[in-house]
Amino acid sequence: MLRSSLLTLTRIGSNRLMSTAAKLTTVEVNDKTGIATLTMCRPPVNGLNLELLKDLSQSIDEIESNKSRGLILTSSNPTIFSAGLDILEMYKPDKERIRAFWTSLQDVWLALYGSSVPTAAAINGHSPAGGCLLATSCEYRVMLPKFTIGLNETQLGIVAPKWFMSSFLSVLPRRIAERALNQGRMFTTEEALQVGLIDEVANTKEEAIEKCSAFIGSFAKVNPLARALTKQQFRAADLQQLENERVQDLEKFLFFVNQPAVQKGLGLYLESLKKKAKN
Numbered sequence: 001m002l003r004s005s006l007l008t009l010t011r012i013g014s015n016r017l018m019s020t021a022a023k024l025t026t027v028e029v030n031d032k033t034g035i036a037t038l039t040m041c042r043p044p045v046n047g048l049n050l051e052l053l054k055d056l057s058q059s060i061d062e063i064e065s066n067k068s069r070g071l072i073l074t075s076s077n078p079t080i081f082s083a084g085l086d087i088l089e090m091y092k093p094d095k096e097r098i099r100a101f102w103t104s105l106q107d108v109w110l111a112l113y114g115s116s117v118p119t120a121a122a123i124n125g126h127s128p129a130g131g132c133l134l135a136t137s138c139e140y141r142v143m144l145p146k147f148t149i150g151l152n153e154t155q156l157g158i159v160a161p162k163w164f165m166s167s168f169l170s171v172l173p174r175r176i177a178e179r180a181l182n183q184g185r186m187f188t189t190e191e192a193l194q195v196g197l198i199d200e201v202a203n204t205k206e207e208a209i210e211k212c213s214a215f216i217g218s219f220a221k222v223n224p225l226a227r228a229l230t231k232q233q234f235r236a237a238d239l240q241q242l243e244n245e246r247v248q249d250l251e252k253f254l255f256f257v258n259q260p261a262v263q264k265g266l267g268l269y270l271e272s273l274k275k276k277a278k279n
């Protein structure tokens with residue numbers, strides 16, 4: 001398979017490390033537990049661009065087909081889980097590339113939210129917008145203190161699509177989810193724990209991974225097929241909705257993102273991020 005030819009396989013202690021040629025993600029399988037840790041490593045902020053999304057898709061497929069016992073998603077950056085979608089993909093976009101970009105984001109969501117293996121996110125840094133989408137697509141979340149997480153799209157003048165809302169709603173009560181989305185609210189770790197957006201707090205990345213592993217280990221005595229089919233039944237309606245509306249969803253996104261007012265807003269937001277970075 002093409003994917004195999006892109007992979008290098010290294011052994012670190014009892015762990016197998018698979019990394020893509022471009023190294024935007026690595027997959028490390030713990031030989032003792034059989035759990036795969038999928039790490040995003042795209043400096044400076046794990047912005048989800050086309051290449052990172054394609055890598056994520058390939059890595060998730062790899063983990064599914066290797067029959068790993070579970071998947072833990074994390075980041076190699078010590079303060080940022082993911083800054084969400086790379087705004088440069090949406091600002092003054094290239095026509096073909098932006099189509100591939102959104103389609104890849106749909107692929108990642110379908111693969112992660114619909115994954116047959118147990119999934120958990122070790123959120124070791126800030127996790128706005130698309131970062132929060134990835135985290136809420138997993139079944140369990142452990143976050144480090146003093147970071148933020150949330151769907152802040154309305155703060156940027158953009159609208160979170162229905163399937164972003166589905167992930168959010170699979171974690172939060174409807175009333176809290178609706179208000180947070182309308183406000184574009186970012187939750188601190190402590191607030192996220194209080195509302196149930198995350199499940200646990202850990203003091204270090206290692207501890208977060210241990211807690212994620214313990215969650216995945218809690219299924220050890222459950223029949224894997226029964227567990228996977230039960231999870232998929234819970235998520236089937238959300239997944240089917242995007243499968244049915246993929247093309248319309250892409251066209252809606254393209255129409256929306258190409259509006260002059262949206263482009264202006266994205267330009268100003270990028271400028272403000274760059275100014276902040278200089279100060």
Ligand SMILES: CCCCC/C=C\C/C=C\C=C\CC(=O)SCCNC(=O)CCNC(=O)[C@H](O)C(C)(C)COP(=O)(O)OP(=O)(O)OC[C@H]1O[C@@H](n2cnc3c(N)ncnc32)[C@H](O)[C@@H]1OP(=O)(O)O
Binds near residue numbers: 080083131159161
């Ligand atoms: C009904 C119809 C519906 C149809 C659907 C329509 C539209 C939906 C469309 C889009 C949905 C989008 C979801 C998203 O994910 S949008 C992205 C949202 N992300 C953010 O708002 C995060 C912004 N970033 C930050 O808050 C901080 O950078 C962060 C807290 C992550 C890190 O802070 P830190 O201080 O460590 O680092 P910075 O100095 O701020 O940044 C370093 C460097 O990185 C650049 N950068 C940061 N975030 C992004 C990004 N998301 N995209 C691109 N670039 C980013 C930043 O500009 C700095 O660059 P430089 O100055 O060093 O060049």
